[in-house]
Amino acid sequence: MLKSLASRFVHVFIYSMTGRFFLILIGGIIVCAAFALSLAAYEGKNMLYQVRLRHLTERVEQIVLTLELTPQTARKQVADITSKTGVRVDFSAPESTKLLQTKGYNPDIEASTALSKVLGDAKKVLAYQHTGLDCPVRPDGFKRNESSANVQSSSTSKCRIIFATLNDGTAIRIDVATPAESLPPPFRVDFLPYLGLFLLCVSLLAWFVANLATRPLRKLAYAAHRVGLSLGQQADEEKLPEDTGPAEVREAAIAFNTMQSQIRHFVEERTYMLAAIAHDLQTPLTRLRLRLEKVSDAALRDKLINDLSVTLEMIKEGLELSRSLNEGEPFEMLDLDSLIDTICNDATDAGLEVTQSGRVGVPVMARPNALRRCISNLVENAVKYGQFAHVIVKREGQKVIISVIDGGDGIPEDQLLRVLEPFKRLEDSRSRESGGTGLGLTIARNIAEKHRGSLRLRNICAGGLGLEAIVEMAIV
Template sequence: MRPINSISTRIFAILIFGVLAAAALTWWLAFGERQTTISHERNNFRSERIKHTEQLIRAIDALPAGNRDELLRSMPRLGLQIYKDTPPKSDYKPSAPFSVALKERIDDHYPVQALAPNPENCIYRPENDRNLGEGCEGLLIKLRDGMLLKQNVSPPRQPAPPIQAETLYYLGLFLSCVAGLAFFVSRMTIKPLLNLAQAATNLGQDINRPPLAEQGANEIQAASRAFNAMQDRIRSHIQQRTQMLAAITHDLQTPLTRLRLRLEKVTDVDLRDKLIQDLSHMQMMVKEGLDLARSMDSSEELRPLDIDSLLDSICSDASDAGHHINFKGKTGATILARPQSLRRCLDNLIDNGIKYGHSVDVAITSEGIHHNKIDGKSICILVRDHGPGIPEDQQARVFEPFYRIETSRSRETGGTGLGLTIALNIARQHNGDLRLNNHPDGGLEVRLTLPIKS
């Protein structure tokens, strides 16, 4: 399963994307508001400074000429000094907002001439000015008595960049906190679903498992109650079906036994042998019906089982009975299983192989096999016969109860059609899988996959 397909990953990604998008939108709005505020404050400051500069110029104009220079030297921050040189000819138009506004305000009373930006015009520059490499504009202001004042106009200071070194640090801290919160929320959200999925998996192994705890959020409690109700209904249906099938097949054994005893009194030997043979087939069908009922019953206790020893024992019994069977492989694995049910499953698979293929190859492996329903490794048991195989379009149908490829219903050619049904029921009770495949070299290969429980 690809990580992006998991719900927890999607919740994590949505939370991260949503928070980052909200943070980016908030930053953009805050940056715009910051720029508006800075522009507004600059305009206010410029207006106040222009008023003060105008008042100062009028005050200097009112002072005697001999006192002006001393006053200006005592206030270097004002950027004003007496200009004693000959004014240069210049058609330069001021570009700094302060220069433009000051010229418009006082030009009617005090003629103003603008000087192009030049470092020599910078009478006073603050040490923290970010435009120290640029020149300053100059304004020559002519007083009423003809004296010239030079006003230093520094370039507009650029605002501090919105992203600085400490900003990246705080951004990293913010993203870490958001990622941690998103991970916690995604795991908290997905945990009940994982518990529900695990409960559904365990239900296939044991229909009598304890019910889910109905706790957590309201939606989780509702899902747990629905799951528990479903488990009760399934258990009730299986019990009713199993009891009905077991009762029918069990009750048939008594009249079949009486019938067999009465057949012994038939004097016609040929007729008696044929009737006894038919009766034996009926008793075998009853026995397989009981086996089918047992295969749907999960009351047998699960316990650790050495699968290698079990399979070796089954193959040895078949070999001692005179059948051609070859067993190879060893996993050293211990699985959690119902021993009698699993033995019945393997017996059916091997018996089918012997019946239709005359000889059977059995192998077991755990290398490179991962079960498709649970996490972790699985063991794989391969049972291959050397018979004609099964057409692909019928491989799924042979698991249906009483379905046989050979339609004559003869025990010698087709059996009852319950062997693979029983084997599949038992495999699914063990959270396993059973698949059929025609081997490239001929014959049918049955693959039984069972999970390894640690």
Template sequence: MLTIYRSMHGRLFLILLTGMIVTAAGTVLLTHSRQQEMFDRVRAQHLATEIAELVESLERIPLPQRDDYLHEPRGMGIRGHLDNDVLPPVTARDALLEDALHQRLDGVDIEAELPNDAACAGEPIRWPRRMHEPPQCERVHIVLQDGSRFSLMMPMPPMRGQVYPPPVWSAMLLFALCIGLLAWLVARIATRPLRQLADAADNLDISRVGKPLPEQGSNEVRVATRAFNRMQRRIYDDVRERTGMLAAITHDLQTPLTRLRLRLEKLPDEALRNKLVGDMQSMQQMLQEGLELARSLDTSEATQLLDLDSLLDSLCSDAVEAGQQVDYIEHTAVQLKAHPLALRRALSNLLDNAVKYGQRAEVSLSRDARQCHIRIRDFGPGIPPELLETVFTPFYRIEHSRSRVSGGTGLGLSIARNIVQRHNGELVLTNHPSGGLEASVVLPLSA
């Protein structure tokens, strides 16, 4: 239940379902009360008709014969007798019956008592054996215009059967199930645009213009969709402008640096010449990796179905042929859509870092139903835990492990993460419990 409530779909479903059930229950209760009220009104009208006819007949009969007339049984079990003594006041009066009698009889004083057990005392009442309890009785005290008084007694059997028989409960259960289905459909329709926005945000690729979401649905959904489409376009334009400027700068600097290096070759001082040429080579390497960084953010390379196992095997074989200690320890058949050259560049950077700073590397590939996992572990000193995220910052280098002499510029990990994120994946670094650093790449199989 708690899991359902945490989602927007579940919350809307529970709110709608609760509201509909409460409304339906209130409607049933109101209908029942109205039915009971209607039953009481109909009963009062029938009794009033019978009593009015009796009173009209009684007024035409001489006074000595009235008591015998009242003792005769009549419709609805009405029996009566003359009252010569003053009657005690009625505590619980039947207003419906009194109103109905006043509408039919003029100049007559009437007091109707609500049905109760005490009203049946002393009266010879019989009831069917199928009734498990005796009926209640209702008394009506009437004073005619000539001052004569008499009382009428009517048995009131209880209502037969249950208030709501089983078929009614079955219908109510079916009605509740229909309400639940309707609430679920309404909640699903209401939250579908949110799911579409979330999926579009997850699949947002800053390297190319995404397909705009269709602006449909309610006004609020249309406004949110329109804002998302504008945001997607602005992000792409900003990234393209930034990467284009970076690529242009790094490319344009290559020509003057090449001319400068040619002139440095003519210096007569060999020691000075070698030092300056080394600095020049470092600058050219930084510019080249800067260009690679720009390409990692924006590329027009088309996606292709890639055999990831073959790619990793090829990278590991090339490293072994180059004299590096690389072991591909776990193979798994994995195929996914990717940018082959870009993904090869990212994995090559991670493998080069592992060999360069850890002397030896182990590579493994595994998968589950939705993702594949690439792990590249080295056997070096690792990285302080507080720097595991900082090392992805462009041009950041850990001084004790990376230097100009080793060739590190601080862009390899940045390039690798940009490429992995462009594939809707994730790249994280962790210190292995047995020592060394482990780079974990997670890629969705449906990318």
């Protein structure tokens, strides 16, 4: 099951152009969205830092101005009030910079510069960043009924430490709690539903665009496949629409329809030419046969009549080859088991050694006369060159496999494809006395291909068996 799903996934998303378009589109959109989100998060972080820095300078300025306007005896009360807002004020002289750095205090030059511009250089402002348990905690986010002892978080907090000097020379230290930095959107739990919705919308859009882009190619491929099946028929309905789609698609449709029409006309003209030649040759050949009967030399007469019969047989098989390429018979549902039974029984009645095994059990879509000719050619070929024929029929998924096995010597491996070509006979492996023009297998192959199938040969060379001709075709 897993192997089948994996194979289906590879076929849809790796080998098919639709799947590749889909992966490229969704991958590109996600990468661009991630880049844009990262850029927005970076810019947002910088903006948030500037806003917080301005907020810090305003709070520190308010505290400093308030303390300067407050008598020294009341400054302690002001410091107690500010402690409730996450700001701790301590009236102590600043420690040395080296000592502060050993305690984990890192100079914040940007904050020092901003505060100096607001308060003035006379305030001797120095700002540091610090992380530790001694930092004040912002009260927001805690329950109102919690005691002040519980407000202090047990986890490490961040804060800014500002040292300054008031107008009267009093040194102060202001510890300001730094708000906790939130995670960027992709890493927040509350953002996951939106991320899922975004991915769903992007996937639907990418799949729609991929199908829209590859639909003309699928239509073109289907029409190209149907060209071979529709030759010799009135198949105007198989033409691609020439007035829909983008300009490139319309041009391709026009070119394809023109090519299809030219091929059909060419095949029809060739068929008419062969039919005309065969028809015109029949009369003089018949007269020639009658005149040959009057030849007094019996041996010469027999040779001439034999040559004439071979010529007539070649003309007949040539016409059969032409019909296999330009078959006009319509497709219909066919009981393949009954057809094969009839072929084998007729061959047996004619004195040929033909046996059969296997069943399909379902009807198939086929051209009855053409398929009969295909299987009959294989059976006759097997009996002619291999003394007997054994027909095996079986079903594999949505395919039907018809095997015709003979008892001959087989064919050299390097000649298995060659014998499927027209007028190819292997006299070194087949008897010259058996006759034939070398068109039987070619006709069978053409008919199999017209049924969206194939014909292949393989040597068995075991148990008195020789060559196996295998026809594979779709059920529907």
